[in-house]
Amino acid sequence: MRTPSVKRLLSPQLVALLGVLLFNWIVFPGFFDVAWRDGRLFGSLIDVINRGAPVAILSIGMTAIIATRGVDLSVGAVMAVAGAVAATCAVTGQPVIIMLLAPLAVGMLCGLWNGFLVSILSIQPFVATLVLMVAGRGVAQLITEGSIVTFNDPVLIFIGTGSFLGLPMPAVIAIALMVGAHLLVRRTAIGLFIEAIGVNRSAANFTALRSRSLVLAIYAFGGVCAAIAGTIAAGDIRGADANNTGLWLELDAILAVVIGGTSLMGGRFSIPLSVVGALIIQAMNTGILVSGFPPEFNLIVKAGLIIIILVLQSAKLAPALHRIFKQRPVKPSIQTSEKTG
Amino acid sequence: MPTDFRPADPGSVGNRPPETSGADANVVLVAKGIVKTFGNHTALNNVDLALHAGEVHALLGENGAGKSTLIKIITGAYTPDHGEISVDGVQVQFTTPQQAQSAGIGTVYQEVNLLPNMTVIDNLFIGRQPRRYGLVDRKKMAREAHRILSQYGLDIDVHAELSTFSVAVQQIIAIARAVELSGKVLILDEPTASLDRTEVEKLFEIVRRLKARGLAIVFITHFLDQVFELSDRITVLRNGRLVGSETIGDLDRTSLVRMMLGKDLAFVHAEMAADDTEPSSPLMHFRDFGRSGSVNPFDLTIHRGEVIGVAGLLGSGRTEMARLMFGIDTADQGALDIDGQKICLRAPQDAVSQGFGFCPEDRKVDGIFGDLSVRENIIIAMQAKLGWLQALNRDEQMEIAEHFIEALDIRTASDDLPVKLLSGGNQQKVILARWLATDPRFLILDEPTRGIDVGAHAEIVRMISRLREDGLALIVISSELDEIVSYSSRVVVMRDRSLVAELRGAEINPSSIVRAIAAQDAEAAE
Numbered sequence: 001m002r003t004p005s006v007k008r009l010l011s012p013q014l015v016a017l018l019g020v021l022l023f024n025w026i027v028f029p030g031f032f033d034v035a036w037r038d039g040r041l042f043g044s045l046i047d048v049i050n051r052g053a054p055v056a057i058l059s060i061g062m063t064a065i066i067a068t069r070g071v072d073l074s075v076g077a078v079m080a081v082a083g084a085v086a087a088t089c090a091v092t093g094q095p096v097i098i099m100l101l102a103p104l105a106v107g108m109l110c111g112l113w114n115g116f117l118v119s120i121l122s123i124q125p126f127v128a129t130l131v132l133m134v135a136g137r138g139v140a141q142l143i144t145e146g147s148i149v150t151f152n153d154p155v156l157i158f159i160g161t162g163s164f165l166g167l168p169m170p171a172v173i174a175i176a177l178m179v180g181a182h183l184l185v186r187r188t189a190i191g192l193f194i195e196a197i198g199v200n201r202s203a204a205n206f207t208a209l210r211s212r213s214l215v216l217a218i219y220a221f222g223g224v225c226a227a228i229a230g231t232i233a234a235g236d237i238r239g240a241d242a243n244n245t246g247l248w249l250e251l252d253a254i255l256a257v258v259i260g261g262t263s264l265m266g267g268r269f270s271i272p273l274s275v276v277g278a279l280i281i282q283a284m285n286t287g288i289l290v291s292g293f294p295p296e297f298n299l300i301v302k303a304g305l306i307i308i309i310l311v312l313q314s315a316k317l318a319p320a321l322h323r324i325f326k327q328r329p330v331k332p333s334i335q336t337s338e339k340t341g
Numbered sequence: 342m343p344t345d346f347r348p349a350d351p352g353s354v355g356n357r358p359p360e361t362s363g364a365d366a367n368v369v370l371v372a373k374g375i376v377k378t379f380g381n382h383t384a385l386n387n388v389d390l391a392l393h394a395g396e397v398h399a400l401l402g403e404n405g406a407g408k409s410t411l412i413k414i415i416t417g418a419y420t421p422d423h424g425e426i427s428v429d430g431v432q433v434q435f436t437t438p439q440q441a442q443s444a445g446i447g448t449v450y451q452e453v454n455l456l457p458n459m460t461v462i463d464n465l466f467i468g469r470q471p472r473r474y475g476l477v478d479r480k481k482m483a484r485e486a487h488r489i490l491s492q493y494g495l496d497i498d499v500h501a502e503l504s505t506f507s508v509a510v511q512q513i514i515a516i517a518r519a520v521e522l523s524g525k526v527l528i529l530d531e532p533t534a535s536l537d538r539t540e541v542e543k544l545f546e547i548v549r550r551l552k553a554r555g556l557a558i559v560f561i562t563h564f565l566d567q568v569f570e571l572s573d574r575i576t577v578l579r580n581g582r583l584v585g586s587e588t589i590g591d592l593d594r595t596s597l598v599r600m601m602l603g604k605d606l607a608f609v610h611a612e613m614a615a616d617d618t619e620p621s622s623p624l625m626h627f628r629d630f631g632r633s634g635s636v637n638p639f640d641l642t643i644h645r646g647e648v649i650g651v652a653g654l655l656g657s658g659r660t661e662m663a664r665l666m667f668g669i670d671t672a673d674q675g676a677l678d679i680d681g682q683k684i685c686l687r688a689p690q691d692a693v694s695q696g697f698g699f700c701p702e703d704r705k706v707d708g709i710f711g712d713l714s715v716r717e718n719i720i721i722a723m724q725a726k727l728g729w730l731q732a733l734n735r736d737e738q739m740e741i742a743e744h745f746i747e748a749l750d751i752r753t754a755s756d757d758l759p760v761k762l763l764s765g766g767n768q769q770k771v772i773l774a775r776w777l778a779t780d781p782r783f784l785i786l787d788e789p790t791r792g793i794d795v796g797a798h799a800e801i802v803r804m805i806s807r808l809r810e811d812g813l814a815l816i817v818i819s820s821e822l823d824e825i826v827s828y829s830s831r832v833v834v835m836r837d838r839s840l841v842a843e844l845r846g847a848e849i850n851p852s853s854i855v856r857a858i859a860a861q862d863a864e865a866a867e
Contacts, residue, residue, distance in 0.1 A: 189724045189725075195713060199713055202706055210725075
């Protein structure tokens with residue numbers, strides 16, 4: 001569960017993030033420059049954290065979902081729904097508390113719907129969440145009545161573009177959510193239960209784990225994360241765009257989780273490493289922008305890096321790499337591996 | 342276009358005349374001086390094995406003795422570090438299972454490795470379908486499938502999905518496929534683990550027929566009776582070394598067990614003299630408890646400090662009864678009283694909160710969390726009982742895990758090891774520890790000794806008796822009558838989804854249990 005800190009620092013994800021940042025620095029020497037202006041920090045590095053925040057937030061919920069051997073394809077669409085709700089509240093002059101809570105409530109409802117399909121009706125997560133992935137954008141369009149709803153609400157704009165203690169607000173929210181979620185799963189038994197369900201759902205049932213309600217709650221949490229990301233995205237552009245808010249971000253979120261080392265087959269997971277995964281993705285995006293490469297390169301470079309990371313993590317190659325680089329000895333555990341005789 | 346489909350002549354299976362003498366001239370496969378190491382652990386150390394045509398060769402050893410490794414080397418799944426293998430006198434070097442297969446070595450694993458959602462035909466012919474005008478010739482496949490399976494006394498609908506058949510039939514289909522594909526050496530890895538007695542008989546008959554056809558058959562099992570019933574030759578491994586290779590006539594049971602364990606098993610038999618003392622106070626009472634389509638209503642009172650053995654053939658409703666008692670399936674009739682209070686079992690949570698524990702029959706599917714550590718596997722039921730808010734911290738977890746690792750003698754390098762790396766017997770102990778950690782008053786053990794080695798088997802049998810002495814109530818389901826007799830203070834017998842008999846005291850002996858299981862034709866069964 002808790003790995004020694006030295007080992008964690010050597011995790012391939014952090015090495016990869018460092019590598020991408022260094023590459024960015026080589027192609028754009030001003031990459032690490034950080035300036036203090038108007039009471040907040042500015043610079044490419046800060047940009048990475050700021051722009052990466054929505055996917056990072058999505059990946060927090062997605063980590064827990066994937067760890068139960070599920071997936072949530074609807075988070076991008078739920079972002080759009082939440083953004084639309086927030087914008088509509090702002091435009092119709094609702095009190096601040098409602099404007100902030102309504103999107104979260106709607107996001108949770110969306111998550112509960114997914115959870116209901118997956119956990120109670122036992123529909124495959126891929127198909128179950130596809131429903132809302134498609135329908136969600138329709139719902140968002142209905143809320144915005146087909147147009148882009150723009151607003152001038154200072155609170156929403158602060159959430160999207162403001163700063164706190166010198167850091168951009170989205171980054172602050174993402175960090176707080178990451179720390180909170182990590183503590184929640186690791187200081188309680190929830191993390192262990194999630195991993196147990198992901199590893200063997202049937203055994204979890206025989207062990208009297210309340211798998212159903214836990215899976216339901218996890219999808220609801222995923223919906224809330226998507227709603228937070230959606231509110232941030234809306235505040236950032238001062239409007240709700242039902243068609244484009246969060247478009248394809250579910251794929252980035254899944255990618256972030258996979259880069260973070262959580263298997264799509266469920267089981268062991270780490271929320272902080274998923275967030276690092278999200279930052280890797282954003283660092284590449286930013287790097288290509290600041291280096292002056294045409295943005296078309298972005299997707300190809302991304303694919304290349306993904307391949308490298310996945311190869312580094314692959315079960316087949318990892319022992320070979322260990323042998324070549326003699327980093328750490330391969331775990332001595334294998335000696336007792338004589339399975340069923 | 343050309344297919345490697347084998348023409349259908351039963352006599353052509355194997356390229357040697359069916360002799361059963363076991364003379365050296367009949368040797369089909371020789372493995373010599375095999376060494377295999379994993380890391381700094383030597384799994385096999387200078388092991389020899391010679392397989393003869395027309396012989397059943399039992400490969401024995403406790404879990405971890407090196408049987409699996411040896412089989413994997415013979416079938417090309419592993420390559421040996423040293424040593425050589427020759428087939429028909431020609432030295433070979435398998436780097437893939439396919440090479441071993443085409444050299445004539447076929448394997449049927451413990452868990453049938455066919456495709457459950459495809460038809461019997463597809464399973465028999467996949468990868469080598471007969472073709473006609475470049476298209477798959479389905480008619481010919483169906484004809485061939487019928488012909489092949491009829492050799493095994495199987496007359497089934499070959500167009501049906503494999504999963505619609507019992508494990509026994511699936512096993513026979515797996516054997517048929519392996520023989521058709523390979524036809525020189527047939528390796529059966531614990532083929533009887535999930536079969537009932539009649540099915541085992543059927544399987545043995547098929548094995549004997551294949552033997553008469555000149556196949557060399559490797560038979561891996563944990564059931565010593567079956568070894569003596571079926572085998573011509575026995576090879577015993579222990580700790581990766583060859584202990585001995587003997588023909589069956591030169592061995593008796595005791596010396597075989599001594600070879601396997603390096604010790605005597607007398608203590609198991611000492612335990613057989615179970616005391617008949619009446620159990621103390623009644624703990625719970627299942628009244629007319631049942632579920633339609635699963636188990637007919639039964640009546641059972643369970644006392645503190647007693648072991649109730651449940652006997653019955655596979656499919657007799659034994660496991661279904663256990664599932665009902667643990668709330669995995671919910672009863673639709675009857676009631677449960679515990680200490681005079683009416684208790685409703687709607688889910689396993691209800692059972693656990695009453696102090697129940699359940700070690701399921703299928704360890705791998707329903708029991709262990711393979712990727713989680715031994716420690717997490719031990720504490721998880723207790724943690725589930727405590728709820729998610731009261732998390733055990735790492736030190737508490739380690740304390741509990743280490744206590745049980747020591748108390749149950751669980752052999753693991755560390756409590757951090759993924760439990761899937763442990764042997765079957767140790768995994769079973771981990772699941773037992775998981776429930777003991779919840780401080781239960783009632784434990785249900787479904788086939789607790791299935792598929793585990795002789796040593797661990799004896800330990801678990803002893804553990805059952807010890808738990809009873811500690812005042813636990815236990816229900817133990819087992820197919821091994823000797824075992825049931827040794828620890829039960831009462832035996833209930835299931836037949837056709839009903840509880841049909843309850844045996845006490847002097848009635849508890851294998852022959853009366855068999856009579857109760859078989860009802861009318863008790864004589865035939867004995």
